[in-house]
Amino acid sequence: MRLVVTGGGSGGHVYPALSVVASLRELAGDRLGPDDLLYVGMVQGMEYGLVRRAGLPFQGVSAGPVRGRTPPRLAVSGTRIVAGVAQAAALLRRFRAQAVLATGGYVCVPVVLGAWLQRIPTLVYLPDVEPGLAVRFLSRFARRIAVSVEQSRSALPAGKVTVTGYPVRPELFRLDRVQARQRFGLAPEGKLLLVLGGSQGSRSINEALRAVLPELLEACQIIHVCGQEDEAALRAARDTLPDGMRRRYLLYRYLHEDMPYALAAADLAVSRSGASVLGEYPAVGLPSVLVPYPHAGMHQRHNARALADAGAALILEERGLESLYAWVRRLLEDTETLQAMSVQARVLARPDAARRIAGMLLELAGEPVALRTVEASVARPEPVEEAG
Secondary structure, X not given: OOEEEEOOOOHHHHHHHHHHHHHHXXXXXXXXXXXXXXXXXXXXOHHHHHHHHOOOOEEEOOOOOOOOOOHHHHHHHHHHHHHHHHHHHHHHHHHOOOEEEEOOOOOHHHHHHHHHHOOOOEEEEEOOOOXXXXXXXXOOOOOXXXXXXXXXXXXXXXXXXXXXXXXXXXXXXXXXXXXXXXXXXXXXXXXXEEEEOOOOXXXXXXXXXXXXXXHXXXXXXXXXXXXXXXXXXXXXXXXXXXXXXXXXXXXXXXXXXXXXXXXXXXXEEEEXXXXXXXOHHHHHOOOEEEOOOOOEOEHHHHHHHHXXXXXXXXXXOHHHHHHHXXXXXXXXXXXXXXXXXXXXXXXXXXXXHHHHHHHHHHHHOOOOOOOOOOOOXXXXXXXXXXXX
């Protein structure tokens, strides 16, 4: 069996793919050897590092963005896409791919088109609520389409769509708060705020937090994943804090394997509303204050609205970030509201999403499997070592 996975540009496209890969290996067993999976992306994209870190074979193809490009840049992107289609078609032929999974990002365009030219069936997965230009275009060439939420169905071709949920790392359903906090050396009691800016960080969220950092640290512990650009400035701000406050503020450029522990440890998250919030926050029952990125089409706004309409999140506009302290402090002090939001988040969880998407891909490859239902209950985790 030979399967190809593609997706890139953000963690919201890469991490779902890696979650599905883990389920593919579980479901297929001996039928899927170490050389039977290939990830195709852009070498200069963030997917390269994440996929190599996960131990998957990686091949690069040429691609380019379309949205918001001037005519000269659009011509450059068009040239890259045409070259990428030829590269992908040749790569898929050499690899003898039986099916392709595409999880989003413009790198998927040449790969899916290359598969279509080779008559290789493709499964497109839409992480966000609202499909972007790439997914809308590729849906014409896909054999099947998986989506995170029911609201996405009407925007895509009838008869191809299956609602699977957002695939997340399985450990999110097994961790508990106490052990997750032990991972970071944090006190088990008291409120913990998790601040995220997405895979690239968020300047506006970082600045809003820095402006009220001492006041917030009087009310809670904070794990802050800030991205690369603002790390130095935030470390300088941390160094000015008194010792007691400094120990309550954990600052990271990025979290890889420890991100599930950060999610499970927190009482409340403040973040952008990339696609991952649709799966990761429900998996751990994490209430959130979501700040949709205003320059990404309407994707993040639709994602935030899906959680807010379910009672699992509040939406804070970018222009209102000066009120961040008031919003967070009010929620942290309102245990009843936080608990209600947590319950509503867990209602949205789909623990079987990765397995369902993996099963759909195996079916396209002519290797169907019998899927058993994954229990939604959270099992007690195995003990973890404290972070050094």
